[in-house]
Amino acid sequence: MVDVLPLVEARLVTALGEPDARAAVTFLGTDRIEVLRFHEEDLVRYATLGMSAQPMADPTAVLADPVKGPRAELVLSVRAGRADTDKVLRPLAVLAASPQVEGVVVAPGASLDVGGPLWPGAPFTSVLVGEPGGLVADLELDDPMDPVRFLPLLPMTPNEAAWKRVHGAQALQERWLAGGTDLRDPARRSVPLDTAPE
Structure with a gap:
């Protein structure tokens, strides 16, 4: 059985450069999840490493397939420099462990709630x-394994999350686009949601 994680880390380094920090979090009954930090000019990127070690299993399946199934990192x-975002490491690790802990399949369009601010004051x-494929290309694995997808996370305010539950992910992304929202701004306000889009 191929060890997926060294291949995943190599793909991240190829796409984002060498990480300048890493932290490991272990939850009871789960494999270790690492979070790597990459600096790129005025951006900082955080990527999980460990979520893709096992495929995500359909929570309705009687037995989890140890080989087949979607694999992802976040x-x-x-x-x-605009907020203490390094405190996001533990919430990110919690999200990355959720397929093992809660049996969820993390896919584009899904909402993931951390139950508190992503970092202090967030x-x-x-x-x-x-959607995957923009920043870090999918990592193809040998058959019959699914490729590892690198899923970008877009922070949502509570208002945006509630609005998305009613109107859907696509509608929220259209609102962000129409409003010129800087989704990388760690201190941004909620996009206006009470008026009809132009």
Whole structure:
């Protein structure tokens, strides 16, 4: 059985450069999750490493397939120096462990709630899972394993998360686009949601 994680880390380094920090978090009954930090000019990116070690299993399946199934890691990008975003490491590790702990399949369009601010003073308590392939290309694995996808996380304010539950991920992303929202701003306000889009 191939060890997926060295391949995943190599893909992250190829796409984002060498990490300048890393932290490991272990939850009871789960594999260790690492979070790597990458600096790129005025951006800081955080990527999980460990979520893709096992495929995500359909929570309705009687037995989890140890080989087949979607695999993913999470990537969060924020502007550097505007907030104490390094405290996001544990919430990110919690999200990355959720397939093992809660049996959820993390996919684009999903909302993930961390139950508190993403970092101290953050106006966000949840994230929207974006489409993969933009920042870090999918990592193909040998058959019959699914590729590892690197899913961007887009922080949502509580108002945006509630609005997304009613109107859907696509509608929220259109609001962000129409409002010129800087989704990497760690101190941004909620996009206006009470008026009809132009």
